[in-house]
Amino acid sequence: MRKLMRTPSVVGIIIVIITMFGLFQYDLHSSKSPVNVWITTADQSKLLHQEAALAWTKDNTLNDSTIVIDGEKAYQQIDGFGAAMTDSSAWLIANKLSPEHRSVLMNKLFDHMQGIGISYLRLPMGATDFSLKSYTYDDMPEGQTDPKLENFTIEYDKAYIIPTLRKAKELNPDLKIMGSPWSAPAWMKTSGSLIKGSLNPDFYQAYSDYFTKFVQAYGAEGLQIDAVTPQNEPHFEPDGYPGMRMEPADQANFIKSHLGPAFEKAKLETKIVIWDHNWDEPYYPIQILVDPEASKYIAGSAFHGYAGEVSSQQKVHDLFPNKDIYFTESSGGEWMTDFASSLKWDMQNLIIGSTRNWARTVLKWNLALDESFGPKNGGCPNCRGFVKIEQKTGAISYNPEYYAFGHASKFVRAGAYRIDSNTLGSGNIEDVAFRNPDGSEVLIAFNSAAESRSFKVTRGGKAFNYTLPAGAATTFVWSGEKRSAKYMRYPR
Template sequence: MTDFVPFLLLIAIPYLVTGQSIQNLGVSCIASAQQCGPRGGIGDGSHPVLNPQSFITDALIPATPNTTRQLAPGPAPVRLAASPSASTSCPPRRSITIDSANGVQQEMIGFGHAWTDSATSVFNTLDNATLAKVLNDLFGQNGNNMGFMRHTIGSSDLSGEQYTYDDNGPSFNEGEPDLDLSHFSLGPYGTAQADFIARMGSVKGDVFLFGSPWSYPGWTKYNDLFIAPNLNVNGGGSYNVLNNSFNPIYIPQMQQYFEKYVDAFRDRGVQVNGITLMNEPLNYQGGYPCMFLDPVDAASMIAQGLGQAMRDRGVLIMAYDHNTDQPVYPARVIQGTGGEGGFTGAAAWHCYAGPVANYSVMDDFHWAFRNTLQFMTECSNYLPQVGSWNFEVASNFIPPITHGASAAAMWVMATDENYGPHSPYGGCAGCLGSVIVNSSTQYTLTNDYYMVGQFSRFVRRGSVNYRILGNGNEGDARGDNQFYTMAVRNPDSSWAVIFMNNIGSDQDVVISFTGGSDVWQGTIPNATVVTWLLPPQDVGVPAAPFSNGTSGTTSLGTGASAVCPTLTSPSTSSSSSYSSTSTIQPVPNTTHVIASSSTATGAFSFGSGSATETGVFSFGSSSASNTGAFSFGSGSASATGPFSFGSGSASASQKMRGAF
């Protein structure tokens, strides 16, 4: 185990100095099983960028679809003979320097979404021609060309039916232990996901795919339940339930579970390239498919055999998969599985830490674990409002990349018109994806689709992120105004520079390089995300570029003076909210308890020795007796009433305010 490096000692370090390689990571398509789709796209050796181009998506969500700019060609940036002086520049001027000489950071995989049961369900309703079209829109070289994809291992809150691959009972909350996993099966929903993911591989051949479970089978948990009850919280469950957690005596079974899952997907033509052991392992609320997984138990599972089993199968283990406010969790998992170079090769982060994600944590993490990859693996847009500006994608793609992430993915990819199908018991009933399926022959591409495309279409696998100097990044998500910039050098040595302008005014941008003489100038309109494609530095007049479905018209020329184009920012409109009509239902079968030698009555009761328990969430050991809800007893303790605790020969009868 390596020594833990305290994060507080690293906060003052401003940026990364070394990059992490993605060269040993695999792809999901198995060439021996099917004909894989093409790899790469604009910015690689087969599709070089030879002319400057600009693409723009307005952040405004219009009342009438397709009335704003959506991945639309914009005025191409102009190559200048030299950096303009302040007097010749267009106010307000923003000078940005790409540190091409010394600012090499991490290698990139790409951007994408998550496969959920909602996506497979709505795609199953499409006719063959429409399905082929939507898959090309998402993964084709003339579409969004997404290359970093997640999928759910079993069900999630974006599933109409709840299940794991080994429930071993009449329902997800009525399973009995299956110690040899003889009842393991992908089932109809898992099989449908695998088959759609295989079809994705026939459209794009270089997707990195990783899987995440929302909970382990109920019989592997202390409460015996896949979904814990919501404790009658108004509007649905949000309280954490202490025993909604993994029981480590089932580590051998869960090791086999992951092995069988990877092998079953491979049998259906899909190579899983990575896993996280648990989606949001610190989320253990009721009314939601989730589970607490202690980092010690996660590390033990990896160290006791899962790590070697996944390495043998070419699968990257990614620690954590939760918010940026608890970086000690992935650190402990890495330290407990051999340190750097051991069985855990990456850390995964979500965007939900309130009030906003602090992605600078990733800088500190990099200094503690220099060769560990990092990814932003989930962020969701919720109930979008017509007339508002949508920066959810860009504000959670650009900052993670500038702080060291090699890829980023938004949450749900596709739903029906009611943001489903989704769980009736709790979870996200208003999560927006890139695709809304309207009928068997019609679907809508949302503003998020075009926002994701500003990244996924133009950043190639194997590209390298570079440090931004000057005025490239201003503000953070806690304020009202931001201007963000990221820049990657693609495999053809061209540059993809992506801007998010939420600063309040159009910005005249001048870009220069520390390692070259090129200077580029153009305007980034307010309330937009803009991608510039710049040919390799010091390249002469070129031939026509690969268009990726669109094309720029400005040639390189030999250098010009600064030009101030007149652009109009999108106007606002009256705001009206979309709302979800979902009604949360009670979680079924929450009184199920796996038989043991102890006597336990009611839901979530635990007894050992001669313990006797009655009620909900009671715990007893030795000769303890517990009655009521949330009671705990040990030794000869007796605990009566809600939220009571007893130990030794103590007797407790008390009521405590609050909830777990």
């Protein structure tokens, strides 16, 4: 009798030990928890609508419509999902809304419970095509230079950009910021103008000091800069708004001889991320990363989605698996007015496609624009933000991008890891899965078929079934136990 009583305790101890070392292929706690479900349909009848929870059932069978989750096989860590806090976006939020409406909007953008919990923002370093005017942080009269940066100031940003960023950070303490310049100050450029031209090599050191001062100035305002890119879209010189060309060899030289050492000397932890342009030129970051002296200062490569295919991210990752991938810009716009088409593009290419191709950030362009797709400073005539703010009335409306990104940003927390899941592919159920720092797991699925599709999700001998309408996106969330990352396997 005494011997029989000892046996369960020994077995229990063995189970605990095995579980601690991650040898089980599933988490008992997560398999017992309910599966919470949110859905957005193509006809907009449901927009991030919470459905009735599902229950796990014991089921080891597989078929052609099964998505298998392996929570122990981890890929890249996630910094966040979001958009750009352009000058235009910040100005509208700060100046065209009543305090009550501003509070509502900020909560719907940055709070996880009341809104979609945006956790990453891209911040233009000076003017873009969505600014109230053209400016940098060190503008000088024509013919004058300032190599010691005695006139450097972020005073312009203090009026409404910095206060809006602070409020966002208050609502989501995990929020991170990436700085990206559209142009160096005109006096540093070969064109002598914010329009066109490239960086004059004589001012490489001054420009690296410019970046250092920017990071330090924002830090003094309580806003840490997580990363910078040396140049937004370095292979595009727009005619009507700030821009600057920068070739791979020039970017490599600037980083290895100036920007990297400058950050190192100033003891800045801000990451340096290269390229920051379209998928169609993966050779650009590759040409820089093969230079070991430049590469040692570089955290990763950033991509935009206006040309090429998302698979380019995978190509760069495969060649440099220890360098991160970021997706930093793609705009919604009136060239795609249909809600269903916009939802489909973002879900397939960005939320699912970009993260399955190693992106640790996924960002759209403007956070907010007005009824005339502005304020504009040249450039895109009909780009769309996450939200539209009517200048005269202060009315707020939410665009397809808000809901597409909400399926990720609301549920996938900063610090999560993408975990292994098979996808059924284009024309079927496409998906991606994550494990949050608290152990909860998230599966985002999109039905790209022309008709509804039924599928099964299995995780460690447990399963649930679901039918997703054509063109609909859904997010499944179930709780789990917090696990140390060292117990997870990281395929490269």
